[in-house]
Each structure stands twice: as C-alpha cells, then as structure tokens.
Amino acid sequence: MKSFDLIIRNEPTSEPIKIQIKVGMRDFSEVKLYIPKVNGKPSVLPNHRWYVYYYFRNPNTGKMDKFQDYCKINRYKTVIERKEVGTVWVNAYTTLLNQGLNPFVEASITPKVFEEKTYSIKEALQYAYDNKLGSWKVSTADDYRVRMNVFLEWVCVNKLEHEDIRDLKELHVIAFMNWLIKPLPKGRGVGGTSQDNYKRCLSGLFGKLVKDKITATNFFLEIDTKKDDPIKNKPFTGYQVKEIRDYLLIHDKQLYHFIQFVIFTFLRQREIIRLTVSDINLREKYLTVETKTKRKQVKKLVGPIVNFFEGINIADLPSKANVFTNTAKFEVWTASEKSKVDHFGHRFGKVKTHFGFNHEYGIYSFRHTAALDLFHSYLKKGFTEREVILKMLPITGHATETALRKYLRDVGGMLPKDYGEDYTLEF
Template structure:
C-alpha cells in the first residue's frame, strides 16, 4: 500500500513538472471544449476555451499573467443540432484554434497598440471557417480569398491594419472581377468575403461587416431542361449497352434525387441493402438518411460492397479512387457530355436534368389524386428539401406544376 501511494505521488509530481515546463515554454494553454456537461446538454451553449499569456500584465513573481480568453462559439450551437454533428464540428474548431496558436497567432496584438494586418486577420477568419465547410467549399473559399489578398497586396493594403480595408476597397475589387468574369462569380466572391468579415466582426477585429451592405447583382440563372419520357428511355437504352456505370450513376440522380456531387461521395459503407437506406452528406446537411426505392435497390444487389471505404463510383465501378471530390464529379460530367453529344443534346441538358425530370414526374403523379399541399408534403420526404418554401421554389423553377387546359375561358 505504501509503495502504491509513493508511486502515485511521484507520478503526480512528474506530471506537474511536465505541465509546468510545457506552460513555461508556451504562451497559451491547450484549447478545451465545453460540451454542455456530462450529459452533453444540447440546450446549453457549447464552446472552445483557452488561456493566453497577457503581453503586459504580470504576477507578483514577475511572470506574465495567463488570462482566460472569451469563449469561442462560432455558430456551432446554431448550425449543429445533434450530439454527433456538434461534437464533430466543435472538435474541428478546437483543432483549428490550436493550430492557429501553434502557428504563432495571438489574441493580443504583438504590441499593446498594434492591430492585425489584413492578411493575418483574413487568414485567421478562413481557418476558423474551415471547421464548418466541406472540402470543396473550403477550397472555393481559399481560392477566392487568395485573389482578394493578391489584390490587397498590389494596393499596398495586405500588410496594413485590417481596418484600412473598407467598403470602397472591396467594391473596387468586386467590380474588377465583374469586368473579367461574370456577375455570378462577383456575387459568389462577395458572399465568401462577407462570411469571413462576419467572423472578424464576431471576434472584434473589426467594428462591423460592411460587406453586408454591398448588394448582389441580378443574374440570369441557367436552366437545366427536363427530359421527355422518350428521351429518358432512349438514353437508358443507349447506356445499358455502352456505359452501364454511367447509367447506374444517373439512376441515383433519377430515383434517389441525389445531386451528382452527392453520388460521387457514396461509399460502400453508406449503402444498407438490408434496410433499403443510404447515408449521404448533402448540400444542406452534414448527414442525411434516404430510402432506396426498390426500382434502384435491385440494381445494387450484385455489387461488391465488402470494402467499406470503396467508392460506389470510380471510372471502372466500385473501388478505391485517389482523387479530389471535385475531380470525381468532373470526370462523370465530362463522361456524360460525350454521351449526350452523340445523342444530340445540348448544354441545357445535364446529369442534373434527370433530377428535375423525375421530381416533376413524381409530383404530377401525386397531383392526380392529392391536393397541392398533400403532394408537396409527400414529395418533401422523398426529395430531402428542408422546408416547404424551398420545395415550392424548386417546383416553380422547373415548371413542375402546369395549369389544366383553360381554352373555355378564352372563348
């Protein structure tokens, strides 16, 4: 017993010496997570917290004072409603904050009156934003920010105080984009910069996000036309013979109403044949469960799904594919483009058009026996739209609802 206690005390002393040494070398404590207590209470605000050495305040012994910094919430509570999703997101946020600290970032200015440079502040905002973005979205943010930082560098503002960047600076940059590309590209860049400046405002690095007051420009949206019934039959028959892999890819878009990028994310582990369901990361949700209809399920029975991390779609079928998500999607887009050119379809008909086609078909079939509200309510369960408003806008955009013949009223 005496040996055990002695060993235990020695272990504590060793640990304390190690921690003291670590804290004496670092200017911060390791970021930690508050997750609502032992019960993981989702009604409480989860956050990341840490302490940092104050640049001027000292203890009686002359050591710099460790000050606990304001908790970092970063919309984790608002954006993630389940325990699993919130834990994953807040762990990523903690890791990103720790990475920033290791890279030398400080919540205090290097000198008491100094401020953050535009480059440092915006890179800080991007790193925090990373915890809420998928890989493709993060790459898009990073690319757009790099163009903005290059613009600031040429204007001599990259190393200037972040508060030197004002509404006119951003407007001039957006106008330069408009002359070189399109209103859509200009608007998308505006949205990215606004999201980053909101983070700077939330962290009190700027007074307010003025980009919110820069209006987006009107754009003409490109329509993906629906296919006719005969058109679908002809394409299916052609692909049955010429490209069965492309056909199965399209059937996931047609029958499960997935977007092409979502089909590219599917792995063997996402398919549950026994329960006829699949799990997928969608545009609006970190993880969603969808029913696999029997018309599609029967085509999956013979697939080899034994390796969980195999992608369902590669250039040759189920298997491993060391390629970025965007490149995987582009592969199938280009693959289909060759096919539709052979069959006489133009740019308005895409893989995405199959989603429009079959949602229209399903809605019109529901409407034969159901009221508009009943039809839309049933359709929401299938398509995965999060709100009735979003579904109604989508149905209007694809002209799913058509009036009956009104000739008698014209006489």
Template sequence: MPSISVLLSTVNENANVFRMKLNYSEPKIYTGGVDVNRWSSLTKKEQQQALDKDWFVYFSFRDPKTGRLKKRPQIKGGANRLKTKKERLTFLKIIQRNLLILLEAGFNPYKDNSDLEEDFLNGRLLNGKRSTSNTKTVEKAHLITEKSKAPKEKESVQNNMVSIKEAFGIALETKKQVLNQNSFSKYRSRINAFKKAMSELYSENDSITSITKKDVIGYLNETLTRTSARNRNNVRTDLSSFFQALEDNELIENNFIKKINILKAVPKRNKSYTPQIQKDITDYLEKNDTLLLLFVQFVCYNLLRPIEVCRLKIGDLDLNDRKIYVKAKNSPVKIKIIPEIMLAQIPDLTKKNKEHYLFTPYGLGGEWKVADNDKRNYFTKRFKKVKDHLGLGIDYGLYSFRHTFISKLYREFVKATTPFDAKTKLMLITGHTSMDALDKYLRNIDAALPEDYSNLLK
C-alpha cells in the first residue's frame, strides 16, 4: 500500500476541485502554538520559540470500526528543516492543499490506494472520476469541456493564476489614476503595509485568491491593537477599495471586505477657539510670526482648510477682481471671493513669480517642492510653538480656526433669517456641496446653539 507521503508528491498541480466527502476533516496547519496572522506583533523571542517547535499538517479520518473521526499521524514532510516562518508556511500550505485534493479524490488511509496513485501518475483523474481511456483521450475531453464553459468561468480560471505581486501592481496603478496625489499617498502607504503583512503568510508568486477573509480580519485586529478603532476602520475602508479594484478587474470573484464589520469609534475633532484665546493667539503671532499669522487669516477669513492654504500659488490670487482659485478637497478648482477684511491683510505680490507657492518656510512666494501633506505638517508644527506658549492641548489646531469662524458666521446669519436661509448663504462661502453635508458639519462643531431657556425651568 503506497504511503500518503508518496501520494502527496504525485498530485498534479492542475488537479481540479473534487467533490467533498464527509468522512474526513479539513487539513489544518499547526504553527508552533501561535497565530501566524499576528506574527509581526510577536516578540523575537516568541517567534523563535514557535520556530523551535515542530510545524505540521494534521487531519482526522473516520474510523471504519467506530464510525468516529480519528486523528491521523502528523505530516511534516521535512518542513522543520526550513528556518523561517514564511518558508515553512509556504511549504506546509502546499502539503495542505495537496492533501485536501487527495481526500476529495477518495483517498482512504484504511484502504489500498494503489489505483488512486496510478491515476494521478498517469493523468487519468478528471473532476474526481477515473477514466479507462488513455491520457491523450482524457486531455482531449478536458480541453473540450473547458472550451464549452461560459466565458465568465474561463476568465475565473485565468484570474486565479494572477499572482499577489501582479494583483497589487494592477490595483495600485488603477487607483493612482483616480485619486489625487495626497489621497493616493495615504492609500498606497496602507496597502503596502498590508502587502508586507501578507508576505509573512504567502509568497508574492502565490495566487491573489490565496488571501482570505480570515487573513484580513487578523490584520485588522492587529491594527486595532496597535493603533485605534478609528484607524482600523480607515484601513478597512482602503482595503475594501483595494479589493473592489481587484473585483472590478476580475482578479477575484468578490470583495469580501464588505462583509467585515465597522467598529464604533469616537470621532476626534478640533475644538473651536474662545474669543479670548483668539486674541491671545493673534497678539502672540503679531509679535513673533507674521507669516504664520497671515496663514491663519486665510483659514479664518476665507474659511480654507490648512492644506488648501498650502496649495495656493501666487497666481491663484486675483487681487484686482478679488477672487481666489482654490484646489479644494472635493473638486479640482473652486473660485471664492476674497472678503475685504482679508484683502486688507495681503501684501503687494505683483513682483512675485506667479508659479511660486504663496507660503513657504522662508516667506511669501518661493519654490517648495514637497508633498502637500508635508507642507501642512510643517505649519502644524510651527503652530505648535504658539500652542505650547499658551498652554493649549491637542484638541486645538489650525483647523480649529475654520470651525470657529464658520460657527461665528452661521450664528450671525441666523440672527436675521431662518436656519435654512442662513445655511443656504453659508454653503456659498464654505464650499460644502450639499445641505446635508453642511448640516452634519454644523452639528459636529456645535455651531447651532439654543437661546437661553431659563424661563422655561422656573
């Protein structure tokens, strides 16, 4: 009777999926008593302790005498001569896959499997059924069957052959065409971090379909432990977008990330400034950093986001027509007016190069060839000196000025008109694309406050 090790080595790489039996358990891999999905979070000592143990494939088969599933001998196949987790896991996954093919083909450790071995060796096994015809006849029948399948099924077979390396390259290139530089930079960073984590489990030449929902859940759980629920949800969103790109390009059957739940996360936002804090900040900046003061005024009076101020070039300001052309978050370019209060703060820019950025570390107007995020981070750090001087915590930032002045505008508008009319006017200034979006924003920053209701409590 041929041993299971001999049979495993003869399984055809292109064998089809066979009909599932109920007299065996699904083969599993023992990985030294640790969860390999959390491998990168283990200490070097814990990783080595796991590698010092034997790794193997194990399964159970129904005993014909008792009718119960009984564990079979462990299958190591020389895996423990391999020194790294990646090598061992890749090797054992091949054994696991081939063992499952054998079991589905009818392998029974309590019977003679000589015929099964011969069928695999001679290529006479097709769709789990033995054929008495010669190999060429079987191959011809298999070819005819493949040609008669629906186009979608043929594409599915082809797609399963796309490697992890190829799939990541295709999906990233697709997203690069539709995301702006700032968004794509964040997206690529998260996807590459995920790819690195998957390289601990799979070879880059493995099929993209090797990555399972369980693998992704393990990665998200590790992200949650290391960071926060909010960041975990953001990673999930990017992974869902990534796998959707794979589905759209027919590299996978479906985007299973959609079925992974979103965790409840408390949103963080910058607090609005009180009138006294605004005065203290202005007084400090007038004496110590007039460039940063002008930066803040663009946020306050033009209600720009800090990153939008960083994108401004000299040529984006038309001071004669009192217009400013802004590359906004939700559109290529938005045109806004420059209010008189802001116009009075802007110095003469006529001698500046229109292609130069308005704000640079060295002053107004100049070349500054770094990413938008890095520009924003620079001014955020520069503003931290002001916060440290005034003893302001992490809840305050440059974005707080936008919240503060939008709230101020809304409360002034609503004094003379209805809330709906006030928000209609405000939308033209803030650049929100819908009333619902503006409503949500105003609720988040507590812009709408009730009148004093003391008389109702007497």
C-alpha cells in the first residue's frame, strides 16, 4: 500500500497540520473473455478454446498472476452463443472478486455458486414446461403436455431419457420428426399439420432451454415440415338449416341452443364452452368471452340468444356455472376444453349420420352459413360491398376488412355477378 503526506498550514498559527493519505492498489484486474481469432474473426474451431481470465496479486511476490477458467463455454457451437455465455461468466467473476474472492485463499468465496446444473433430456423438458406453464391457457398447456409426452415416449424407447440434454443431436430430432409421419405400426402415422404442431410445441420448449442456457441449440427451428391443406367446413343451405333445426328441436334441444350461439354470436365452439353465468349481462344485452387470442371480447346478445336467457332465471344460478354442459344443467363442468368441444362434436355427429352429411360438414359450418346469410342479406338491402364489410366487422369479430374479405371468399361469399353477357367472344 503506497502513501504520501499532505501538509496543510492552519493560519494564523504557524503549526502545520499533517494528514497522511493512503492510496490503495487493487489486488485484481478487470475480468475479460478470451476470444481466439482466425484472420481477425472469432473462431470456434476445436483447438481454439475460449475462456474467462483475470489477474490477481500474489501475496508472496506482489506480482499479478493470471487465472483462467474455461467455464464450459466451449460446449456451445456458435460465436454468438459463446459470447453470451462468456459475458455471463465475466459478470459472475467480477461480482465474486468484488465480494472477496481470493484464488490464493481456499476459504474465500468460490465460483461454485455459478456452476451449471446438468439436465437429462427428460428433466430439461419438464423444466421448460413447468417454467412456461404460467403464461399459457389451460388448452395450450394440455396441448404442450401431450406433445411433450409423445416425444419423451420416443426418447425412452430409444434409451435417451437419461442423456444430457446438451448431447441431444440434430439427427435425433430428425429421426423423431420422421417417425411421427411414418404409418403405423412403425411410426405414429400423423399428418403434416399434426407434425407441424409437434414442431411448434417442442420448439417452444427448446427455445426456453436455449434462453436459460441449459442447452445451446433449438434443433426444431431448423426442421422443415409440411402442413396439410386444411379441410374447410362447407356452409349449409337454407333448406338444410331448416331440416337440422326441426330435427334438433325434437331430439337434442341443448345442441340446438348451442348452434344458435354459433350463428347469432359468431363464437367458436371452444369459446362457447368457456361461457359462464358471470359472463352474461342480460340487462345491457351483451356477453364477454375469452377468445383464441386470450383477450376478452364483448359480443352483443341478439334475438334468439336474448330469448334463451330470458327463458331461465339466470340471477339465481351460480356465477361460475357453465352455460353449456354435458348434463344440460347450468353447473360447473370441470372437464378439459378439448373433451368439452369433442362432446358437442360427437353429438352433432349423430345429426350428420341422420342426414348423411360427410366430413366436410361440422358445427363450424353454421358460422360460415351465418356469415353468408348476413352478407347477401345486406347486399339485397342496397348496401355497397364496402358498407356490408364495415357492418359485419363488429359482428364476426374479424380484426380487419382484409381478413373478413378473405374469410368470405374462402366460404364462397364474394362470388362475381353474372358476367356472361360481357363477353365479346363467340364460341
């Protein structure tokens, strides 16, 4: 420790005041990340190892000795990843040195606080699932859990469940994705859209693992999948709607009311089964519902829906009771959203069988039917196409005019007028 004296004369006395000021020298240097380079660029070649280093004063010699730690940085494959991990370790060592770390003293603070925990493939995926769970809806959590478990089943069959997550290779991921679309019994026999959904879910989990530095690469991001062409539910004709109505009023009154909600509120099936008594404001004639985008949406109660609620004493019902259940009673239905939707889908399956409708028809067909009916009804009343679109936007819930126009085109609503007389060709 160096020092020097500062002398101050205190006037008018001639006696000086002597103050000794000590100037201390740091016992350690700045912590840095060593980055090997080739032709001036960072290198990740096998013999070019990255490490964190600093200098600390040797108490015996007074000289600064170099200390370095590879910190497992070289497990990571890219320059970006190594820089990110290296920066974390630089900050960690800087904090430890400032708090008393002394590499010459065994009892001082040690960097074990910052040691990496290793995860097996099974442990890592469960960690990712548990830590993302709070940001998901129940339906999303169920979807991720099912697809994660299918992947873990495949991992177990291939005796990989206890392997370090960082030892999972791209070839393993490719093999799993190929296994998904292989026909039974050698594969799972899923379609292109389902395979893409597996990729989406597992990529989300591995993205969390990469972000938390548990593994280095999200291989699922690099996998190409092909979605199936979606099957569009065909709209029903007016005659078919009337026949279905008459049938349901006799054989399944609750399903009749369920479909009324599809037609007159434009809610999806998953949104309808979420409805509880507390979501209904009969006095102001509106309901609130959690949509697929997780935001609450307000829907106007009109005609038949108002009549439905006025026919029951809703004020005496429990606020958490579901509007639609498997018992036709207003009570809390604790099943999963998927099983609730499937329940009403199976009930409508009996209707399809009765009338001979094929797989192109479903409950969702009524939403398309309702959109076409409104569209043509407004046109007949003399509104321009743009005016019709603007009137329908708050009814259907589409975010933009473009989205609604595309939807109407897809269900056959925006067909051109008869243009046969406009031709000049003779054929």
